[in-house]
Amino acid sequence: MTVGEAPSNGRSPRTVSLSGADGLKLAADIWGPDTGPSVLMLHGGGQTRHSWKATSRVLADAGLRVVALDLRGHGDSDWSPDGGYGFEKNSEDVLEVLDQIDTPTTIIGASLGGLTGLLATAAAPDRVRRLAMVDVVPRFEAAGSARIRDFMRGAPRGFASLDEAADAIAAYLPHREKPRSTDGLRRNLRLRDDGRWYWHWDPQMMEKPPTTTPGERSAQLEAAARTITVPVLLLQGKLSDVISDHGVEEFRGHVPHLEVVTLNGAAHTAAGDDNDAFSAAVVEFCSRP
Template identity: 45%
Template sequence: MTVPAASTIPASDITMAADAFGDAADPPVVFLHGGGQTRHSWKSTAADLGGQGWYSLTVDLRGHGDSGWSPDGRYGLDRFADDVIRIVDFLGRPPVLVGASLGGNASLAAIGARPDLALGLVLVDVSPFLQPSGTSRIRDFMVSHAEEGFGSLEEVADAVAGYVPHRPRPNNLEGLRKNVRLRDGRFYWHWDPAFMGSPEDQAVQRNQLIDPAHLGAAASSLRLPTLLVRGGESDVLSVDDSVRFLELVPHAEFATVAGAHHMVAGDDNAVFEEVLGDFLERRVRSRLTLLEGRQT
């Protein structure tokens, strides 16, 4: 596997951590993880693409992994969208944005604000329309043990196994250290607890990261190559949700990864890479060739 080059990317009030794979002269692809994940969830895919003529950048979103936490504890969709714009400005040229869940909607919101931001958009099990029962299940998991933490990596593994029972429990628990922080002898989830919402948000049951009207408007304005990937067993993005998105974005392509749940790449990375690689080669490289032809 390619050894990544570590980078830091400045945002308005924090610094984001990133890893880069491949030749910086190649077309860029930026991978943005879902809520509660880190840039490491994309490592295998990014490394493979880095060896196939793409410059892959995986980024920890604010409040996650090794990136900074919002000083004021605020994590609205607008903050994440602005960070996506900062990432593209850091690159200095439009990339393909590949976003899972939160990373996908942040990318969509950013393109809505700046239509020329990207070469293409890949949404992984996310759209402006989602199932409340699925998003509630994610929230319940993320807030569990947020205050008391865990006494051992075994306890962390038990919690993860309960959340994704369809996956085998890992024999080597060292990989879980990327998902937690050790403090005062106990392990805590790696994300800022404030990410799950301020007290006033919780009091009115308002999810500041889901905005169907705003995101729907952004989706209807898309004019770039777009791919929606759904996990066949997802309880977050339903078939009907996917149809609604495709009605808004009729030029978009759609793919289902059979047997995968909400964390598609983690459940079946081989199939996901095949779907993504095909889209990049057919749609994005051809668009790059067209753009280069116009410039000559």
């Protein structure tokens, strides 16, 4: 099914299967009117399309057509048989999805999704109208990145209960109020035959060693950034340990037209930390002529 064929009634999404690279099938939720300007939302590593639910609803209410995608190896999308989960492979998927959206699109990407969106924008400037990157730049902070990796690797045997998983998230995000209900976690975890709950992403993402050094990856991303001429917005979490002011200014050196919005109540998980301010900023950005 192409995006244009997906029925939607505004505030309730419709789930479709889109074609990615390498023959993979990618799950996506479609929000908003069929004729609205298109927005493609790319989540961070270890997340799913459901992390965009609140923002997708706000964007749909503003008349925008939102495609919230599960990246390969995440959520309900296919897993890569060879463990191909680098920025380049994700970018290849996005280029396939942009073909199916079939109209110039604004990309909003968080963390992994932001760097994926950067590469896709550089590769297909005729298909991307704007790029919004959420708390990520090509040269991010090693300590913050390591903390994310440690969390994602932290439960190889899963959790005995949803409450145990909720406690792990609360320890990882101490600045955020712990939800009273664990119902939302069911979208990010799967109950296996052994009776334990596991994160719903492919473990190969964390097990397969990278083929390039961090410096080489950053240089590749910076080279792509220098070719981008469409508007670029960076939404920076004030409390983030993943990007620094120095990293932001380095990025601006490669993208002189970069706009920056600082979310004072947010850390790296900006959309969930300060959703009202985040949603207001992206609605304004996506609604420009």
